[in-house]
Amino acid sequence: MNRDELAEFLRSRRHRITPRHVGLPTGERRRTPGLRRQEVAQLAGISVDYYIRLEQGRGPHPSRQVLNALARALMLYQDERTHLFHLAGQATDPSARRSDVPDGILHLISFLEEVPAYVLDARYDILAWNPLAAALLGDLENRPPSDRNVIRWVFAAPDIAEILDDVEKGAFARASVADLRVASGCYPDDPEIQALVAEMLALSPEFADVWARHEVCVRRQQRKRVTHPVVGPVDAICQVLPVPDRDDLRLVLYTAEPGSASHQALRDLRRQTLSS
Known part of the structure; x- marks a missing residue:
């Protein structure tokens, strides 16, 4: 307690x-x-x-x-x-939290060739991703694990303004912190989650301000605009789906309206990843 x-x-x-x-x-x-x-x-x-x-x-x-x-x-x-x-x-037993991603989920995201997809754990670490997600969000493969954390990225990345405008960042930051607070309550004895919260409270006044509001809400769906340096803006619906039998993992999908400019931008981005 x-x-x-x-x-x-x-x-x-x-x-x-x-x-x-x-x-x-x-x-x-x-x-x-x-x-x-x-x-x-x-x-x-x-x-x-x-x-x-x-x-x-x-x-x-x-x-x-x-x-x-x-x-x-x-x-x-x-x-x-x-x-x-x-x-x-x-709270959920903290020993139930594991970082391994089920093979079925790994197979699923690899088959989603036109949909950026990745797997988050309760701490907001990106554990697995498909090529299109890496192309949209940056080179995930060559980043150190600490740089694959979405909370650190949205509050501390120097290039965040080039990807999300102030309105997009504000909405995404608020939703992410509300979701992280839920995880903090679910896993109160998880040292990694508690360490991330302590780190961000010391590092980011913006995070501290949002955290102090005590908002709690599990992320499920959110519209988001991501500006890519090559294909331009991509307006997507960010779907956050629970992984069956794994309370600590979520599957994140970026879907665009079929036939829209954003859909075409994702197709163009996929072609570039295949040719590179």
Whole structure:
């Protein structure tokens, strides 16, 4: 159980909810953003003292019944609810996280000749990729493993502005950090994930700002524009699919509208990879 993270998460979600959202009277002038602690306790059906101790990081291990009640009181989305349970000690066993990629997934991405595809682990390390993904995102093969981390790339790469504009980078960065926070809750004892978070908090004020928002959301689909130095802009739908029986791995696909300029750009890029 991560008491400090749980306390911060509860505070951040409480501040987001107003009395009007949950049918409580606004009443007199309020000094606290969002709900008061006693209001959350009332909505969840628990004692005020118990909830205060949770927010102060000194509470007991909450039961599943209490967590469900808090999730309802704070109007948590599904991903936020899952994150709440992870922070309270209902996390996936960290020993289940492995870095090997199943052969079937390796075969699949090799067959996707016109679709950039790669495999991410929970730490956002790119573990496997097909030639078109390498052509679109840069020479992955000759990079050291530390440079194949998407979080480091989006917040620290010197050439990021040449690939993603400010709007694209901002949306992608926010979604990635929200997803990384979910992974941090799922694997609280994973030293690699926790080390990456600590590194980025020290390295990037932008990362620290987004991390402090306590947003949690598993990445599933996102539109993205990637500007390639040769074929130009590629507007793609970035699909993030879970790998069966592997909670720690995701398959990422970049698909373009058939017949579109972006589809043609990917075909041109593929021809260049075959001829080089």
